[in-house]
Amino acid sequence: MINSDMHGNEIKWKRRSSRKARDIAARILGYLALGFMLAILVSIFAYIIKGGAAAVSWNILTTYGNTSDGGVLNGIIGTWELVGMGLLFSLIPGVFGAIYLTQSVSRKHVADAMRLFTDVLTSVPSIVIGLFGYLVLVIKFNLGYSLVAGGLALGIMMLPYIMRITEMSFRNIQREQVMNAYALGADNVNVTTRILLPQASAGILSGILLAISIAAGETAQLLYTASFNSAGLPSGLTHSPVGYLTYFVWNGINQPSAYAHNLAFISAMILIISVTVLILISKYEDVVGRLLRRILGPLGVIINRVFVEAPSEKEDKGTSKGEKKWKK
Amino acid sequence: MSLVPAFVLITILAFILVYAWPSIVFNGTTFFTSYIWNVGISSRPPVMVRGFLVPPNASFGALLFIESTLLSSGLAILIAFPVSFLVSLSVELYLPGRAKRPLVSLIELFAGIPSVVYGLWGIVVLEPLLLHNIEPWMSANLYFIPGFSGEVLTGSGIIASGLILSLMIAPIITSVMVNSFDSAPSEIKQGLVSLGATKWELGKYLATGYSRSSTYGGALLGLGRALGETMAVLMVSGGIVNVLPTSIYSGINTMAAAIVAYLDSAIGQGTGINLSALAELSLFLLAISLVVNLLGRRIAGRGALRGVENDKF
Numbered sequence: 001m002i003n004s005d006m007h008g009n010e011i012k013w014k015r016r017s018s019r020k021a022r023d024i025a026a027r028i029l030g031y032l033a034l035g036f037m038l039a040i041l042v043s044i045f046a047y048i049i050k051g052g053a054a055a056v057s058w059n060i061l062t063t064y065g066n067t068s069d070g071g072v073l074n075g076i077i078g079t080w081e082l083v084g085m086g087l088l089f090s091l092i093p094g095v096f097g098a099i100y101l102t103q104s105v106s107r108k109h110v111a112d113a114m115r116l117f118t119d120v121l122t123s124v125p126s127i128v129i130g131l132f133g134y135l136v137l138v139i140k141f142n143l144g145y146s147l148v149a150g151g152l153a154l155g156i157m158m159l160p161y162i163m164r165i166t167e168m169s170f171r172n173i174q175r176e177q178v179m180n181a182y183a184l185g186a187d188n189v190n191v192t193t194r195i196l197l198p199q200a201s202a203g204i205l206s207g208i209l210l211a212i213s214i215a216a217g218e219t220a221q222l223l224y225t226a227s228f229n230s231a232g233l234p235s236g237l238t239h240s241p242v243g244y245l246t247y248f249v250w251n252g253i254n255q256p257s258a259y260a261h262n263l264a265f266i267s268a269m270i271l272i273i274s275v276t277v278l279i280l281i282s283k284y285e286d287v288v289g290r291l292l293r294r295i296l297g298p299l300g301v302i303i304n305r306v307f308v309e310a311p312s313e314k315e316d317k318g319t320s321k322g323e324k325k326w327k328k
Numbered sequence: 329m330s331l332v333p334a335f336v337l338i339t340i341l342a343f344i345l346v347y348a349w350p351s352i353v354f355n356g357t358t359f360f361t362s363y364i365w366n367v368g369i370s371s372r373p374p375v376m377v378r379g380f381l382v383p384p385n386a387s388f389g390a391l392l393f394i395e396s397t398l399l400s401s402g403l404a405i406l407i408a409f410p411v412s413f414l415v416s417l418s419v420e421l422y423l424p425g426r427a428k429r430p431l432v433s434l435i436e437l438f439a440g441i442p443s444v445v446y447g448l449w450g451i452v453v454l455e456p457l458l459l460h461n462i463e464p465w466m467s468a469n470l471y472f473i474p475g476f477s478g479e480v481l482t483g484s485g486i487i488a489s490g491l492i493l494s495l496m497i498a499p500i501i502t503s504v505m506v507n508s509f510d511s512a513p514s515e516i517k518q519g520l521v522s523l524g525a526t527k528w529e530l531g532k533y534l535a536t537g538y539s540r541s542s543t544y545g546g547a548l549l550g551l552g553r554a555l556g557e558t559m560a561v562l563m564v565s566g567g568i569v570n571v572l573p574t575s576i577y578s579g580i581n582t583m584a585a586a587i588v589a590y591l592d593s594a595i596g597q598g599t600g601i602n603l604s605a606l607a608e609l610s611l612f613l614l615a616i617s618l619v620v621n622l623l624g625r626r627i628a629g630r631g632a633l634r635g636v637e638n639d640k641f
Contacts, residue, residue: 023526030418033411037435040495044441044449051452096329116625117334123621124340125556127584128610131591132340135347135607156336163333210440217442220558220584224591249444250559253451268445279440283433 045272052269055262064243066230067251068260072267074232074243079271081234082226082244083215085151086158090211094162095204099196101163102170103188115167121160126220129153133225144239150226154218158211165210169203170196206282213278217271219246245271341614348611351604354380355388359608362389364570365586367593367602374599381599388605390612392572396486396580397613399573400561401554403490404497409547411494412501413535419502420509421527432506439499447563450492455483455564463487463577478575484566485579492560497550504546504628508539545628552621556613558584583613 063071097118101111133153143149173196181191197204227241228251234240245267252264351359354377368383375384419431463480471477512534520530535543566579567589573580581589587606594602 019526019529023528026414026417026528026531027422030414030422033414034418034431037411037415037438037495037498041434041437043453044445047449047453048445093329093332097332098330100330111330114330114334116622117337118330119625120618120621121333121337123552123556123617124337125558125584125610125613125617127558127587128340128344128556128614128617131587131606131610132343134591134595135603136339136343156340159336160333163330213440217440217445219442219444220588223588224595246442246444246559249442249448250563253448253563264448268442268448271442272445275440275442276437279437280433283436 048265048268048272051262051265052267054265056266056269060263060266064230064232065263067228067248067263068255068257070230072245072248072263072270074229075245075248075267076270077233078226078229078243079216079245081147082150082154082222082242083212085147086154086215087208087212089152089155090159090162091208094159094207095166097163098166098170099192101167102196103192115164118160118163121156124156126157126218129156130221130224133221138225145225145227145241146236146238147226147234147240147242148237150222150242150244153221153225154215157218157221158215161211161214162204162207165207166200166204169200169207172203173199202286209278209282213275213282216278217246217275219244219250222246344607344611344614347604348607349604350380350601351388351608354378354382354601355605355608359388359390360394361391362387363391363395363572364389365392365590366570367590367597370593370597380601382601383597383599386601388608390583390586390609392568392570393581393583393586393609394612395572396489396565396568397555397582397584399486400489400493400565400580400582401551403486404493404554405547405551407490407494408498408501408550412498412505412546412550413531413543415498416502416505416509417528417531420506421531428506432503435502436499438495441496443496443557443560444563446492446496446560450488450560450564451484454488454491457483458488459483467577475576478577480577482566482579484564485568486573486576488564489561489580489582492564493554493557496557496560497554500553501546501550504542504549505535505539508542508546509534512538542628545624545626548620548624548627552617552624555620556584556617558588561585562588583609587613 060071061076062073064074065071097114101114130153133149137143137149137152138145177199178191178195181195186194222242222244226244228247229241229243234242248267249264249271252260252262252267255261364387366385366387368386370383372384374381376382377386415435419428419435423431459480459482463483466476467478467480509531516538517530517534520533525533561582562585565581565585567585568579568581571578587609590602590606594606597603
């Protein structure tokens with residue numbers, strides 16, 4: 001081993017064994033950290049599911065209740081009603097926004113600014129959306145505590161996820177395929193319905209599932225937009241409060257009675273199981289996607305046939321704006 | 329349609345600002361210098377103070393909430409950052425490649441667990457553990473560290489909130505780090521290995537050298553999420569009023585938690601100043617969340633976050 005550099009100064013070599021020891025220490029610490037995280041994950045699931053499973057009964061799952069008495073059925077149905085409402089408000093702007101971003105925005109900095117706003121919207125604290133929902137939707141727009149107000153508050157949270165993931169799945173499509181379509185004379189509508197949407201369907205679905213899983217677990221937006229309905233289901237779209245599972249968890253555990261604690265655990269168990277299933281499907285979207293593409297592939301073509309007439313004079317639009325966009 | 333998010337964001341900011349304005353004028357700088365938050369006596373007729381009709385004795389100082397938010401989020405990042413680094417190191421370098429995807433998915437499950445479920449777990453499991461085992465031990469053995477001496481009265485407070493928050497933000501930091509290790513050019517990784525670097529040195533170099541920006545950016549994104557987290561912290565923070573924390577065992581009350589806690593009484597209050605004060609608190613919370621998040625995205629750069637955007641941040 002050379003112990004001096006070309007000027008004759010002595011070089012201090014770190015001993016190989018100490019570097020090796022450091023590597024082994026890092027490996028052990030890494031496994032410990034991973035084990036620690038997984039142990040906590042197991043602990044959370046075990047405690048919630050143990051607590052929920054011990055108390056659950058068919059009666060509780062099928063009756064309406066407030067958080068200290070009765071069942072959780074109004075929470076289960078209310079949660080999915082609110083999430084569905086949120087999806088209603090966020091799906092169309094999300095998917096169309098992503099299509100517009102990929103297909104029609106020609107200046108890069110405009111698209112980047114739009115993306116930035118979308119990303120930043122995810123960082124708005126949920127209680128700020130909740131307060132906004134109360135002040136503006138419930139009071140100013142006079143929706144009252146309701147399905148629409150709660151759904152809009154959830155939709156604000158879901159929109160950026162759906163939009164960004166949809167756009168990302170568009171970007172993952174092979175550029176050659178899109179270019180070929182343009183070269184064969186397809187216009188933007190054709191490319192969108194025949195290539196982008198069918199190819200990205202799995203990605204879009206995974207975005208929707210993720211957004212649903214996030215929305216189903218939210219509480220702070222809903223406390224003062226959907227309030228809580230202990231009597232049962234909301235009677236209308238506005239001015240009628242809605243119950244939801246997360247409220248059972250929060251309110252139940254803060255009450256002294258053991259029955260309320262049980263309801264909290266049951267609600268938490270339902271939440272954690274449904275959210276986990278949704279997330280796992282969305283994480284393994286490629287597996288799900290392979291199945292889906294087989295089913296939805298022709299659907300894009302059908303949609304196109306029904307809604308768009310066969311291109312007749314548009315043949316020479318080969319160098320449309322869209323193609324330039326994909327060329328970059 | 330692509331403009332909807334921008335429109336929503338600006339609408340939220342504008343409305344919150346409009347609602348917060350009376351409180352901003354009324355409170356002035358005492359909002360940031362006083363820690364006394366008093367909703368006033370609503371049973372007595374409102375009085376005129378500094379040109380505003382307010383309930384008697386009302387005072388809105390948010391110092392306690394600001395300090396609580398910074399303490400809990402700071403502790404969360406102190407715990408989550410090294411843990412995430414070690415986890416991403418072991419997942420990326422030490423464990424076999426086929427274990428990576430399931431493990432990363434499991435870690436990412438942490439981001440999907442509803443925050444009330446964290447709160448429930450915190451109340452049932454974490455708080456008793458802290459109260460009876462961990463905190464008394466820390467108080468008896470680590471008292472020489474500033475802030476670590478003091479009486480342990482409850483399990484809820486800074487440590488419980490910080491721990492829960494660290495669980496919630498660890499998946500964010502982990503996925504940014506794993507992704508940055510992945511996206512580093514293989515020339516660099518192979519070059520390091522062929523020069524004889526151990527895996528630890530490879531990881532250390534990537535995290536502090538080549539992928540430095542995504543390391544810091546990921547940490548900031550995690551911090552941005554910790555600042556605004558509401559329900560879990562509300563359930564384990566202790567909901568302290570008008571007392572600044574004296575040690576790490578003290579209870580706290582973060583900005584987000586305080587908004588939930590005081591909203592009910594503010595809604596019933598006739599003068600509207602209480603609601604306005606909560607709007608001011610929201611505005612401040614929103615502002616720092618946005619700044620931290622923007623800074624994180626700016627530092628991490630777009631490339632570093634590509635592919636991890638399916639995650640909750």
